[in-house]
Amino acid sequence: MSSHTPLLQETIEPDELPVPSGRINSSNNAPRAPVVLTPTTQAQAQAAPGDLEAGLSGILKQSSHPLSLLFLYFFRIAAITVYVLCGFFTENFVLSTVIVVVLLAMDFWNCRNVSGRTLVGLRYWNQVDDDGESYWVFESRDPSRPANAIDSRMFWTALYVFPVLWFLLLVVSILKFNISFLPIVALALVFNITNVIGFTYADRDAKERWAHAVGGDGWNIGLGGLGGQIMGSMVKQSVGRVFGR
Numbered sequence: 001m002s003s004h005t006p007l008l009q010e011t012i013e014p015d016e017l018p019v020p021s022g023r024i025n026s027s028n029n030a031p032r033a034p035v036v037l038t039p040t041t042q043a044q045a046q047a048a049p050g051d052l053e054a055g056l057s058g059i060l061k062q063s064s065h066p067l068s069l070l071f072l073y074f075f076r077i078a079a080i081t082v083y084v085l086c087g088f089f090t091e092n093f094v095l096s097t098v099i100v101v102v103l104l105a106m107d108f109w110n111c112r113n114v115s116g117r118t119l120v121g122l123r124y125w126n127q128v129d130d131d132g133e134s135y136w137v138f139e140s141r142d143p144s145r146p147a148n149a150i151d152s153r154m155f156w157t158a159l160y161v162f163p164v165l166w167f168l169l170l171v172v173s174i175l176k177f178n179i180s181f182l183p184i185v186a187l188a189l190v191f192n193i194t195n196v197i198g199f200t201y202a203d204r205d206a207k208e209r210w211a212h213a214v215g216g217d218g219w220n221i222g223l224g225g226l227g228g229q230i231m232g233s234m235v236k237q238s239v240g241r242v243f244g245r
Contacts, residue, residue: 064148065118072115072155075107076162083169083184093180100184108191111159116199119151122206124198136198140206159199163192 060066079100086096117123121141128134141147170185172178 062150068118079103119155122202124202138202138205
């Protein structure tokens with residue numbers, strides 16, 4: 001047997017692969033819906049679903065005193081609504097005036113004695129001593145019991161926004177020469193501005209008393225006699241400059 005004889009006389013052909021039939025990747029060829037990117041802020045991205053609950057029901061659910069908050073806005077909105085729309089329902093000027101004045105008086109009393117005390121822990125009144133001297137008296141809640149953030153924000157919003165609305169109504173009355181309604185608007189401004197001044201001073205007085213307590217007690221405990229008095233006086237002076245006293 002020759003060494004040059006090949007071991008296999010036939011050529012080995014490759015196996016034929018089956019040709020696939022039908023539609024290949026038919027599901028992938030379906031048209032896809034376009035992707036729309038919506039810009040969001042960082043606060044919205046980090047907010048929980050419960051924090052995005054909006055509307056009146058959401059505010060009342062987060063409030064610690066929903067009834068007090070509801071009546072605060074009810075009296076104020078009702079007074080402006082009756083003043084603006086009274087001419088469409090009745091021509092009785094006396095009846096409209098009485099209703100608006102009653103609503104304004106109820107709002108003034110409620111805001112000073114109920115809403116301010118429950119929502120932000122502040123109260124004020126004017127007192128006359130035996131000598132006939134008039135002075136303001138302010139009360140505030142213990143700083144260790146802070147007010148609800150929703151209650152505080154909604155209270156101060158109502159306190160400052162509604163006087164601006166009444167001032168705009170005053171300008172409209174003057175431009176339309178509607179002199180008969182000027183006393184009502186003036187009374188509304190007096191009631192609203194009185195509450196603004198009273199609660200602003202009450203809030204400032206509460207912060208100053210807190211600063212006095214921190215400056216008088218905390219620094220004395222931590223630094224001792226002379227050092228505590230120096231740091232306490234510095235805190236009191238700085239807070240006094242901030243709040244204008």
